[in-house]
Amino acid sequence: MTEPQAVMLTIDQVNDILDEIAEGFPPALFQELNGGVNLIEEAKPDPEFPPGEMYILGEYCDDLLGLYVNLYYGSFAALAEKEGWDRETWEDELRITLSHELTHHMENLSGLHALDDRDAEELAAWREEFGLASSEE
8 A cells, every 4th residue: 555645735825825824813813923924935954853854844933023933834845745744734734833833922922931841841852752862961
């Protein structure tokens, strides 16, 4: 039995899906997100992991440019190809990632960091699984 063929969406298709997803979220989640949500063409491999094993799908940014979310089309595409995603999986992963980054945004505005803590714990577990030293050591 052969593995299903991955559905590879173009950056324009992903941008359209992302727009639809964003329109489904309450406008309050985008309050003070002055840099908006950006779909970046390149992949962003996580440098702490072996090549091709871990990708950064999105980032919440709070810097001199303002408050914004970057999602990395190339990272989604790399995982889609590797894991054989269909269109529904693309949509699910985009929705989950945007929701995750908007949660970072809301926590940042509120002075909270529970999601940051959970992310750090999950990354530590992944590092352990790959036999990598903790970045805190």
